[in-house]
Amino acid sequence: MDKRIASLAAAVAGIPDGATVMIGGFGGSGAPIELIHALIDRYLATGSPKDLTVINNNAGNGHVGIAAMIEQGMVRKMICSFPRSADPRVFTERYLAGEIELELVPQGTLAERIRAGGAGIPAFYTPTGFGTDLAKGKPVADFDGRSYVQERWLKADFALIKAETGDTLGNLTYRMAARNFAPIMAMAAARTIAQVSRAVEPGGIDPEAVVTPGIFVDAIVAVADPAQEEDLNRANAHYPQVQA
């Protein structure tokens, strides 16, 4: 078994129109920029995939990564907790124009729904959001005298995540706070594709240090010096690059 895929293009080749795609990252930390840009390349070359539902904490920043996907028109719906950023214009404009749907989810509920999707828990109760607009229409129940909202699991067809080291069996480690949503998204997607800064043979990761066990990962693709979304935005980058 060797889960390595040789190219970014091959890694994202199977994502169809209409797919639900979880994308790791919190702001720029953990954003799998190269995987996202490979998906944009494919869309620009073939017109596919489009009509995507994207699950991420945010809704893009500037004109790279998820913002660039939205800008190109690939995204039908965002499921996120905080569609704001230093430069959220791409999402904001599309949203206010009614061209993109938004499902706003409290951040902890978003995380727990994803984890539930990965753990085979179709529904759970949380105190979060009780009595607020974000709980409207959801079942409520009391336990031990306190009121809770029922929330449903969240699953995806694909997860695109960024990891630090990955072995050929798919075991992953992360870099600092770039970990964020990646481990739970890896659990909740039918197919998880990880770009890794370093690909190693089995044994290259201490069994105690594995954060995401390989069972949750379907493919790894090595990207040795990944771009940091924050750096790209500070350099006012656009993807695809604006021709001079």
Added chain:
Amino acid sequence: MDKRIASLAAAVAGIPDGATVMIGGFGGSGAPIELIHALIDRYLATGSPKDLTVINNNAGNGHVGIAAMIEQGMVRKMICSFPRSADPRVFTERYLAGEIELELVPQGTLAERIRAGGAGIPAFYTPTGFGTDLAKGKPVADFDGRSYVQERWLKADFALIKAETGDTLGNLTYRMAARNFAPIMAMAAARTIAQVSRAVEPGGIDPEAVVTPGIFVDAIVAVADPAQEEDLNRANAHYPQVQA
């Protein structure tokens, strides 16, 4: 802040009669033998704590650890998935005599209930146990055409766990499969006491390698060369030691 406690006796001093105590370990791996035996010492010296509810995967093996607690008469009820072991006689005899209560929980449901207790999720749905005797009397619901059982969180007053390295802030690592229930029990107990084979200053554990963050741990007590329950049982040990 320094969560170190100097002695095992001091570490377990606050556990009252009637407390619910989660005890880490799966069979002998991860069993915090020294903490358990310190609790037995206290009981033998003071008559307290008794009437305990103990949550563990098993119900003791031989005459040490949890089996010794049961043998001494400290335990009113066991919540576990598998009250069998190489030598389960202590539990078996008390149970068949009606002297100890048993709540049998499927292993994954036990783990998820504990994790839910730690994560503030009062109830969740699981496919496990649907249509079986262990789901009798529990609410059921259908989601997406499949039937699920509603299970409730499990919390404890105390957790006694065994870790490998602990820093003074309570950050913990574990040793191989001794990890098992400890990280989730640490989350689910009002007060978590960890015996650690090695106590270090903050910085002594790589931030990436922390398995249980210190927020879940209230006290650590150093036990440099902890006993392994399996070894004790293979040597036919009894606790307290049978006097010759």
Added chain:
Amino acid sequence: MTKLSNAQIAWRAAQDIHDGAYVNLGIGFPEMVARFQPEGRQAIFHTENGILGFGEAPAPGEEDWDLINAGKKAVTIKPGTAFFHHADSFAMVRGGHLDVAILGAYQVAQNGDLANWSTGPKGVPAVGGAMDLVHGAKRVAVITDHVTKDGKPKLVERCTLPLTGVGCVTRIYTSLAVVDIEGGRFVLREKLAAVSLDELQSLTGAPLHLDGAVADLTVPEV
């Protein structure tokens, strides 16, 4: 009567495990399946207590009792092993991440119901992870003698013993046959050549249906 040994049943079950499969083997007899991985295929074994990709038993005297499987037997690590806690372990199980779970059985019913944890109200009940596995793994298979020690069918119309799971088993490897469960019926796929269809039916508690040819169940000496 001619029948397969437990090791032979395990061998047959092992032939259906594809390369790269994530597999959980029940305590006891099912653990034997790991010995018979076909050449050129690599299965990755999961154990409930938090190890993925563990290796074989260590040499006697080399055991580390912090490194055990769900049956509390010592195992070893190998390159690519990962440790995790119990909630993550059962997220793998319940979340549908295991390709195959292979368990023992007291009874399997033609609708896929499984009874393998309790022989009734006497004694101390114990369930472990079986109820989670049967509703979690993508494919749940049973390996078992075709009949009980006193000759009664284990493949039955309805389970009379307490259930482990409802409608969960899809294939049964027995000492005499390989039987699929499809549409609430037993469908015979393979049988020992030495056992006639009538004889097999007489040892089975519900009708064995045919769906095309029945292959010979051929297993080497192992």
Added chain:
Amino acid sequence: MTKLSNAQIAWRAAQDIHDGAYVNLGIGFPEMVARFQPEGRQAIFHTENGILGFGEAPAPGEEDWDLINAGKKAVTIKPGTAFFHHADSFAMVRGGHLDVAILGAYQVAQNGDLANWSTGPKGVPAVGGAMDLVHGAKRVAVITDHVTKDGKPKLVERCTLPLTGVGCVTRIYTSLAVVDIEGGRFVLREKLAAVSLDELQSLTGAPLHLDGAVADLTVPEV
């Protein structure tokens, strides 16, 4: 009118954080509380995106954008820092493991309801982790100017803006006073000496109750 600066409000809130407390500070103004930890006390800061026990901002140019807080500002590690994923992070929040969460507010009602995420149906809504924090931390405190920019009360009888949480706030640190919420009422604990009770009441949207003496709210220049 005399009033505390944001830094001074943050200073006052910091005085109530006990040694060893686990604390989450909301994005923006609340982050300032971390600067004013009293001598000899150590608080441990949590950020939603998976860090416990992080340190101060790095020097400009020293940022590592994989090491940020929930406000996407660069932070640093220090001895004892731990990283974890988002579900574990919110297990800390929702599970009642944080001692204090300090947030900003648009409105706080006398029953403890908080509105701090939406100013109405216009624009793009964004909630982040606020709804989780207000129903998770053991103590939820608000720091805020006493009135809005156009002079309207922020401490109100009932919130008119969309709620973040129901009955969750127990203490409010404002630019003029410290107010507890007890039994569905505002209870005044401290006020600036230069502000009369009548004046304070006129700037507050619901009755300020007294429960014993009102202390002077005394804050150094910071």
